[in-house]
Each structure stands twice: as C-alpha cells, then as structure tokens.
Amino acid sequence: MTNKVYQINWPTKNGDPHRKVLVRVYGEGVELFFNRDDEIKTFECMSTHGQGPKLLGRFQDGRVEEFIHARTLSAPDLRDQEISSLIAAKMREFHSLEIPGPKDVFLWQRLRAWLGLAKKLYSAEDAKEFQLDTLEDEIRLLEQELSCDHQEIGFCHNDLQYGNIMMDEETRAVTLIDYEYASYNPVAFDIANHFCEMAANYNAETPHVLDYSVYPDPGERWRFVYNYLMSSGNEPSDAEVEQLVNDSEKYTLASHLFGGLWGIISGHVNKIDFDYMEYARQRFEQYWSRKPLLMGS
Template sequence: MAVKINGFVVPENLMKLLSSMASNWGDVINKNMLKVVHLSGAMTNEVYRISWPTKRDDDNRTVLVRIYGEGVEIFFNRDEEIRTFECISKHGQGPRLLGRFPEGRVEEFIHSKTLSAHDLRDPETSALIAAKLREFHNLDIPGPKNVVLWDRMRNWLNEAKSLCSSEQANEFRINTLEEEIQTLEKELSQDFQEVRFCHNDLQYGNIMIGEETRSITIIDYEYASYNPVAYDLANHFCEMAANYHTETPHVLNYSLYPGSEERRRFAQIYLCSSGNQPSEAEIEQLVNDAEKYTLANHLFWGLWGIISSYVNNIEFDYMEYARQRFQQYWLRKPKLLGTSKVSINGD
C-alpha cells in the first residue's frame, strides 16, 4: 500500500526498500519516521531527499530517491543508463546505487552543494568544472565508442513528427529538420575531432561542489554517451543561459551566454588539465568547434522539448523551451555555418 508523506505518494515497493535499508543500518530511531523533501529543478525525473533521525545527536541517514518521469524511455534506454551509473560509480565518480524499484531508484545522497546558475559564471568554479569535465571524458566506459548524437536526434525527430500537431509541425519546420541534421553532421564531423564519453546535459543542477573540499562531482547520466567533446562544451555553454529555479524556469536568457574570453578560458583549462600544454591553435580549434556544436545542441534540446511536452507531467513549459531553442538555431546558423571558422575574438 502506498503511503503519502509531505505530499509525496511513496510507492509500496519503495516503502519496503526504504524500510529494509533503515533496518539494516541499525542506528535509525524509527524506520517509519521519514522526512521527505522535494528537490526542484529536475526536468526528466522527480527527485526527493529522504532522511531518518538516528541515535546519534544531530545526525541523519539520508538518501536520494529518483522517480522516473513518464515516457522518458523515448529519450534513453533505462537499463543502459543504470549500467552507466554503476560503471561511473565504480570509477569513483558520482553517487552509489543503493537500490531499485519499478518506478525509480535510490541513490547515495552526496553531502555537497548543488551549483546555482550564478555559480557557473564564477571563474574559480568554472575552472574546477572544466578540469572535472576532462576527467569525466577520460573515463573508459564499456561499449561502442561511436558518436551517438546524430542517430539519437533522428530518432527523436521521428518521435516529434508522430506527436506534433500540423500547426506545431509548421511552426518548428519539422519537415526540414532531417536535412538540417544531415547538414550539421556533414559540416561538424571531422576526422581529427576527439570523441569521448560525454555527459551531454551539463547544466548547473547536475554539478555539485564540496563546500570545504571544493571538489566537483558530476551527477545524472541519463543522456550520457560517446560524442565529440566539443559538443559537451557547447552544451555547457548553452546551459549558462538557463535558470531552472525561477518562476519561469523554461525561459532562456541568451544575453548570459559566455563571451569569447570566457569560452576560451574554459577550453584552455579543460585542455591543460590532462597535463599537456595546448597550443594556441588547439585552444582556438576547440572553441571554434564548440561554438558550431551549439547548433546541434539547440536542435537536440528543441526536439527533447517538443516530445517532453507530450509525455512528461513535470510542471515545466517544454513547448516554449523548445521554441526558444529552435529560434536560437535559426538565428545563429547563418553566422556559424556561413564561414569555415568562428573567430574567438568576437562573439
């Protein structure tokens, strides 16, 4: 039987799992004395912090519970995501998996601060993120090391076509997007590009920092896959336009997109963190490539927004979010694909 706590309907399977975990710890005062806090900002799943008082003064047992969003299996394979989660955990990155139930999973709660939108712009914090991202990219995750981006977008485009009304299809130029994806793949795919295991969703809510240690932890790997590293940097830069903790979390402010020097600094620290001193040409190449990959990023998350508006019940204006991503795509495409090179001396 499901139990309702602080507005959260705890599924019966989850309640049994939590009770078993609390009993096994041995220091929980009352396994049924749960405190539930909903953590805002998630757009794919519902996330909750659950804690119990213990026999030790001022100390709680705390876990994170992730309730899977409805219909999100369209975006990724949940079993593959779990395998990735466990593999990354074994590499000493991110939280540990504590248990699974049909509607979601229980994870280790990391006692670190989740970054805010403002934190991404702090030079010291940004430098830590750049170095950590390079470390993440160096993980050897089992499986084919092929670029996933283009096929995933084509699959999402087919889903969007099946869901859209004719009016929406016209507005978003759905019937032209196959050609756009093909053009981007041809223009952006380079023999020399570095393909690594990428996070693909490096927004501030997926980055945590130890308040004393200042160590960075990257979490939430639903969209992680092998891709060009320039695409992951592009994704992170685009996320600087977002703040998911406002009254209008779907609204993007592209005046906050990082300027040329900020992007260059991030790329330089990213490349230097491997222990090598990159040349100016290498830094410039990565900045240029990342800037072009913002176009793929806009299409990727634009399609995600369209589909999510139909399948996900989380309170978020997915369709308006999609609209803004497509607007940026058409706005930026002439400049970014009109010449073979984007100068890092101008935005």
C-alpha cells in the same frame, strides 16, 4: 525537469547521526528519450570509477542513491572563474572515462530518433510550426559539416546544466550527476551544450525563459577551453585552444536541435510544471538565427 528527487533521512537505533539517502522517482515518458537499463549500467559504472553516488537499490519506478554531501550549483556559479575552471577539469576527466560498450558518436542517431518521435507525436500543423519536416536535412548538414578527423570523441555527459553539477564547499571537489543522456560524442558538443546552458536559470520565476545575453563571451569560452585542455597536464597551444573553441561554437547548433526536440517531446509526455513548448521555440529560434553566422548561407 525529468525526475522527482527526494531526500530521505531517519534516526538510527545506535545513536549515530541520521541516515540519509536520495530517492529518485522517474518522470513520465522518460523511456522515450533513453534506455533506462543502459542508464543504470552507466550509473553503476560511474560509481565504480568513483565519479558519482553509489546505487543503493532499485524499484519499479525509481531508485535509491547515496546522498552526496555537497551543494548543487546555481546559474551564477557557472560564471565564477574558479568554479568554471573546476568544472572544465572535471569535464575533461569525465570525457576520459573508459565506459564499456560501443564508442561510436551517438549524437546524430539520437537526433534522428527524436525527430522521428516528434513527428509521430504532433499534428501536421504543429510540425509545420517547428519546421520539423526540414530538420532531417539540417541534421544531415550538421553531421556532414561538423564531423572531422581532428575531433576528439569522449564519454560525454550531454546535459551539463548547473543542476547536474555538485560541489563540496570544503574540498572544492566537483561531482557530475544524472547520466541519463550520457554517451560517446564529440567532446566539442559537450562543451557547446554546457555553454548553451549558461543562458538558463531553471530556478527563476519563469524557468523556461532563456537569456542569451549572458551566453559566455569569447574570453570566457577561451578560458574554459584552455582550462579544460590544461587539466590533462600539458600546456595547450593557442591553436589547439582556438580550434576547440571554434568547433564548440559550431556544435551549439546541434545543441539547439537537441534541446528543441527534447522540449517538444517533453511537452507531450511530461506533466512537470515547465513550459517545454516555449523552451523548444527558443532553442529552435537560436538554431535558425545562429546558423548563417556559424555555417554560412
């Protein structure tokens, strides 16, 4: 939904199996969302940590990567208990990485930057439709209410939809790919964003339509967080699990603003065949409908 990705393979002269690489051509307007040089540095750092494909080369509008011999997950895979537990453990490992640079929470800064950009791209009428003039107050409220002393900060993926998760069918090893939005953030936000992505099926006939009837139920959320904490090697208490489950639920509000702003900006700059504006409407609708329940009036 951001880049065009190609598999390139060719025969070698010495008769070895075909060589295979992945070529990523950057999507239009992506520089509005993140700094590409920072993303490349993250990509290289991930590679040195053994977390993803190796960077093989760069060109003006893209790069060449090692081809990972694994399958990309599908929407139903996220509901599979075994696969979900593997994702939870991998996410915990990812959050524990030591990445060079500032370790401050980047979520609120990014939301404000995207909001400012969205206001510049759209007319006053469009801004009114999406209530953009009210979102600065909403971001301030969420930052004030959700920032707390007990929350854990880690290096977060921030875009953990099924298409960014790969699994080797033989070893069951999970690899997280595409670090364009990765930054230090509350780990509860990354978990929340992953839960929200379970409502999406980007391979359906209407890939922009979200189905919140399949949002993980309380049991699924509890089990995921338990597996996440358990993967560190220590048995978490029920109180620890409940705390992170509750924090993650509240951070779904930040995820909806994140997705909504991403959608309306993408709708202006991206030519990929996807109804970004309708996607944004659904994310904002979820924000306003869920806020009274999660945050009070």
